[in-house]
Structure formats: structure tokens, C-alpha cells
Amino acid sequence: MQIQENISLRPYNTFGIDVTARFFTSFNSLESLQELVTSPLFNSQPHMVLGGGSNVLFTSNYNGLVLRNELTGIERVNEDADHYYIRAAAGENWHQFVLHCIENNYAGVENLSLIPGNVGASPMQNIGAYGVEIKDVFHELEAYSIANNTAVIFNKEDCEFGYRESVFKKKYKGKFIITSVTFRLSKQANFNTSYGAIQQELDAMGVQQLNIAAISQAVINIRRSKLPDPAVTGNAGSFFKNPTIPNEQFEQLKQQHPAIVGYSAGTSQTKVAAGWLIEQAGWKGYRTGDAGCHPKQALVLVNYGHATGNQVYALSEEIVQSVQDRFGIILEREVNII
Ligand code: FAD
Ligand code: EPU
Numbered sequence: 001m002q003i004q005e006n007i008s009l010r011p012y013n014t015f016g017i018d019v020t021a022r023f024f025t026s027f028n029s030l031e032s033l034q035e036l037v038t039s040p041l042f043n044s045q046p047h048m049v050l051g052g053g054s055n056v057l058f059t060s061n062y063n064g065l066v067l068r069n070e071l072t073g074i075e076r077v078n079e080d081a082d083h084y085y086i087r088a089a090a091g092e093n094w095h096q097f098v099l100h101c102i103e104n105n106y107a108g109v110e111n112l113s114l115i116p117g118n119v120g121a122s123p124m125q126n127i128g129a130y131g132v133e134i135k136d137v138f139h140e141l142e143a144y145s146i147a148n149n150t151a152v153i154f155n156k157e158d159c160e161f162g163y164r165e166s167v168f169k170k171k172y173k174g175k176f177i178i179t180s181v182t183f184r185l186s187k188q189a190n191f192n193t194s195y196g197a198i199q200q201e202l203d204a205m206g207v208q209q210l211n212i213a214a215i216s217q218a219v220i221n222i223r224r225s226k227l228p229d230p231a232v233t234g235n236a237g238s239f240f241k242n243p244t245i246p247n248e249q250f251e252q253l254k255q256q257h258p259a260i261v262g263y264s265a266g267t268s269q270t271k272v273a274a275g276w277l278i279e280q281a282g283w284k285g286y287r288t289g290d291a292g293c294h295p296k297q298a299l300v301l302v303n304y305g306h307a308t309g310n311q312v313y314a315l316s317e318e319i320v321q322s323v324q325d326r327f328g329i330i331l332e333r334e335v336n337i338i
Contacts, residue, residue, distance in 0.1 A: 001025060001035055003065075012068065013053035014116060016234030017309045020061045026068040028091070030144070030151075030179060033071075037146055037177075041065060048338065049177050051118030052093070055125065055236050056336045059309035069120050071179055074100055079187075085139055087182040090120025094127075102213050107189035108137040110212040111198075113219045116230060116237070120178040124168050125334070126161040130195040130219050135161035139184040143168075143176035152176065163271075164241055164334055191215060197222050226296045234303030235294065239316060240278075240331040242299075244269045253327060274323075274331055275299035281322045291315045313337065 003025045010018045023045060027033040036042055046064030050056070071089040074097060078085035084106050088097050094117050098109045111132040121127075123141055126134050140155045160167040168176060189212050193199045201218040202210070228235050245253075250262050250270035257280070261273035278284065278298040285295035290307035293315070294300040301312055301319075320331050 001032060001039065003041065009050075009053070009058060009062065009066065012050055012066075013056055013058060013236075014230035014234060015053075015057055015236050015303050015309070015312065016230070016305075017058045017303065017312075018306070019058040019309065021066040022061070022063050023065040024068070025065065026070045028070040028072070030071075033067075033144060033177065033179070034149065036067060037144065038149060048174070049120075051091070051121040052116055054116035054230065055121065055334075056338055057236060057309050057312055058338050059313055062338065067177075069118060069177070071120070077182060082187055083184050084187065085182055086185055087180050088119045089180050090118060090178050092119045093117075094119055094122055098216065101183075101185060102216050105187075105212070106183075106185035107187070107212050108132075108185045109183065110189075110216040111192055111195075111219055113216040114223045119181050123159055123161070123166055123178065123181060125164045126159075126166050128164070130198055130222075131192045133161070133163075135159075137183045137185060139182040141178055141181045143178045145176055147175065151179070163244075163265075228294055228296075228300060228302055233294075234305075234307070235300050236335045238274075238299045238334050239301040240274045240299060240319075241334045242271050242274045243277075243329050243331060244271050245329060246270075249328075257327075272329065277323045277327055277329060277331070278319055281319070281326050283319055283322070286315075288315060293319070 003023050005023055006020050007024045008018060009021050010016055027036055042065060049067050049069055051069055069091040071091040073089040074092060075087055076084055077087045086106055095114050097119055098113050101109050111130040115127055115129060122134050138156050140153055143152050145152050191210050198218050201221055207214045244265050247268055247270050253260050261276040262270040265271040275298045283293040284298040286293045289311055290304040291311040292302045292304060294302050301316060303312060324330050
């Protein structure tokens with residue numbers, strides 16, 4: 001177990017925030033994880049697990065132990081008439097896992113192409129994009145219980161998945177380290193092109209015979225056209241969730257703002273496009289110092305170079321206030337603030 005001290009976390013978070021970790025280490029086996037969790041250092045410090053660092057905003061130096069998850073390995077563990085069960089270790093890169101599935105014709109995750117981060121964080125917030133969420137392909141996960149020093153299996157119900165939510169963000173926050181996730185993927189693809197832009201992109205690509213590789217490429221093309229590449233401009237994807245409001249409130253807003261964008265979220269609720277609200281409030285393309293609101297996607301806050309986490313956070317506060325003043329909707333942050 002090698003512990004580094006006072007190291008910069010800048011390479012380890014896609015916002016590119018330059019903070020330090022008091023202690024930093026990584027684990028690449030269950031044995032090394034167990035050794036870490038039972039060590040005096042772990043038990044005397046605040047601690048956090050870091051995957052790809054693509055959904056965190058550090059607002060100060062981390063005065064504790066950061067554990068970087070480097071568990072790797074993908075294997076087919078089972079199959080039934082219609083499905084393959086694929087287990088991926090938590091430290092596998094998510095997009096590489098998606099590509100592995102496409103190469104092997106395991107269908108179900110193609111719409112989730114090019115999402116940054118690691119497999120282990122994917123159930124944390126039930127990642128989703130282009131009409132699919134992790135919960136649609138999730139079978140079970142294995143997590144390490146910090147309190148009991150044992151491995152625990154969580155099935156789908158146990159995870160209590162919701163829109164960008166799971167039990168690991170709520171009552172079990174900080175209590176488990178996810179070590180692997182098993183996905184239930186289809187032998188026969190059930191293509192999901194319900195998100196309008198996918199069909200348009202497939203048409204533009206000239207795809208005649210629909211297949212999972214084509215859907216993946218369409219999603220990649222759409223994402224590249226509007227989302228900033230963290231290797232170039234620091235960001236953590238959508239900074240806020242799309243808020244859900246009662247249908248009546250949405251209808252009232254629609255009378256005042258006929259162009260407002262919303263989607264049905266069950267019988268009595270409407271999910272509103274937060275990007276639209278933020279753009280209408282005048283923030284799209286706004287920049288203060290090195291913190292900004294992305295010019296092509298207002299839901300994404302960016303670090304143009306040397307913004308601090310507090311500067312990005314302060315901008316997010318201004319946005320929340322102005323959206324509330326203008327539309328009476330309180331935006332909730334999606335990114336984990338640390
Ligand atoms: P991290 O940022 O490292 O961690 C996130 C949280 O999970 C932290 O609280 C961390 O402590 C915890 N954690 C991480 N690993 C573990 C583990 N093994 N066990 C326990 N806790 C753990 N998200 C979407 O849902 N859809 C998108 O379309 C999408 N697009 C994005 C586009 C861009 C350009 C970027 C930068 C981000 C995007 N995101 C999107 C957000 C992000 O990619 C996902 O939330 C991703 O799952 C985060 O993975 P990570 O490994 O980087 O997690
Ligand atoms: N919009 C605007 N202005 C903007 C941005 C968006 O008006 O600047 C409106 C447009 O009408 C657009 C609609 O909002 O049609 C939806 O925009 P988009 O398709 O880009 O999706 P989103 O709702 O902004 C969500 C997820 C993304 C995911 C995409 C695709 C959340 C918080 N975000 O974004 O996930 O990739 O849909 O499915 O649900 C993430 O979680 O980090 C993330 C990037």
C-alpha cells in the first residue's frame with residue numbers, strides 16, 4: 001500500500017480544479033482494498049473514492065484520504081435464452097466497456113456511449129443519456145461494506161434507482177465502495193431511437209440497416225457536437241438536474257413562456273429542460289474569470305483554465321437564484337460538491 005501525500009488532484013478531476021489531497025492512494029485488487037480499509041490511516045481520516053473524477057467539483061483541498069479505484073477486468077459470467085450477463089470491475093473506463101459490448105454484440109448500453117468516468121460510479125447516479133439509464137440494463141453489483149469489512153451484493157431493487165439517484169447517494173452515502181457491476185445485456189438488440197436527435201443523426205450518417213454500432217456512433221457524434229471535451233475545457237457534464245414540476249405549474253409557465261421545453265414524467269409531473277431555463281435567464285456563453293456557462297449547452301458549467309471550485313460554485317449559485325427569480329423553479333445540482 002503506497003500512500004502519497006499532498007498531491008495535486010488536478011489530473012484526477014475533469015473540471016481540472018487544482019486542489020490537493022492530504023493523502024492519496026489507489027487499489028487494484030480486493031485484497032489491497034481490504035488492507036486499506038482496515039488500516040489505521042483510513043480509520044483516522046475522512047476518505048472518498050474517486051473513479052474518473054467526472055462528476056465532482058472540489059471546492060477546497062481534500063483534508064483526508066482519496067482512494068483511486070483501479071480494479072479492472074470484464075467477463076461474461078452467465079447467459080440465458082435472451083441475455084448475456086457481463087460483469088465489469090469498477091475501475092474499468094465506462095466508454096471502453098461500452099465499446100467492448102458493441103464489439104461482442106451485447107446490446108443495451110450503446111445509447112450510453114462516450115459518458116466519461118468509470119463503471120463503478122455508473123450506478124451511483126444511475127447514469128443516463130439518449131433514452132436509456134443504467135437501471136434498464138442493471139443486474140447486480142458488488143460493494144465493499146466499510147463498516148462490516150465484507151462484500152455485499154445489491155440487486156436492482158436494493159439500489160433504489162431514480163433519475164440521477166440511487167441509494168448510494170442517499171442513505172448509504174460513503175458507506176460502500178462499489179467493486180464490480182453486472183449488466184444484463186440483450187442477445188437481440190431492442191433499438192432505442194426515441195430521442196429525436198438520434199434518428200436525425202442516423203439519417204445524416206446514411207445508415208440503412210440499424211445496428212448497435214451505428215447507434216453508438218450517432219450518440220458519439222451528437223455528444224461531440226455540443227458537449228465540451230474535458231481534455232480541452234474542464235467540466236463535469238450537466239451541472240444541474242432537469243427539474244420535475246407539477247403539470248399545472250408547467251402549464252402556467254407555458255402560458256407565459258410558450259417555447260419552454262418539458263417532457264412528461266409520469267401522469268402528474270413534467271420534467272423541464274434546465275438548459276432552456278438557464279439559457280433564457282441569459283447565462284449561456286457567460287464567462288467570469290475562468291468560470292463559465294458553456295456556449296453550446298447551458299446546463300454545463302466550465303473551467304476555462306484556472307477557475308477555483310469556489311468560483312464555479314459561486315457561478316452556480318447565481319444561476320440558481322436567477323432561474324428561481326424568473327421561473328419560480330429551484331435547480332438542484334447534479335455534480336457532487338466536495
Ligand atoms: P467520480 O466523479 O469519480 O465519482 C462520482 C461520485 O461517485 C463521487 O461521490 C465518488 O466518491 C463516488 N464513487 C465513484 N466511484 C465509486 C465506487 N466505486 N464506489 C463508491 N463510490 C464511488 N452523466 C450522465 O449520467 N449522463 C451523461 O450523459 C453524462 N455526460 C457527461 C459528459 C461529460 C463531458 C462529463 C464530464 C460528465 C458527464 N456525465 C454524465 C457525468 C459523469 O460522467 C458520470 O456521473 C459518471 O458516472 C461519473 O463517473 P466517475 O468515475 O468519473 O465518478
Ligand atoms: N436546451 C436549451 N438550451 C441549452 C441546452 C438545452 O434550450 O443550452 C434545451 C433544448 O430544447 C434541448 C433540451 O434542452 O432540446 C434538452 O437538451 P439536451 O438534449 O442537450 O439534454 P439535457 O436535458 O440538457 C440530459 C442529461 C445529459 C444527457 C442528455 C442526453 C441531465 C441533467 N442531463 O441533458 O446528461 O447526456 O440529456 O440524454 O439529465 C449529465 O448527466 O451529465 C449529462 C450530460
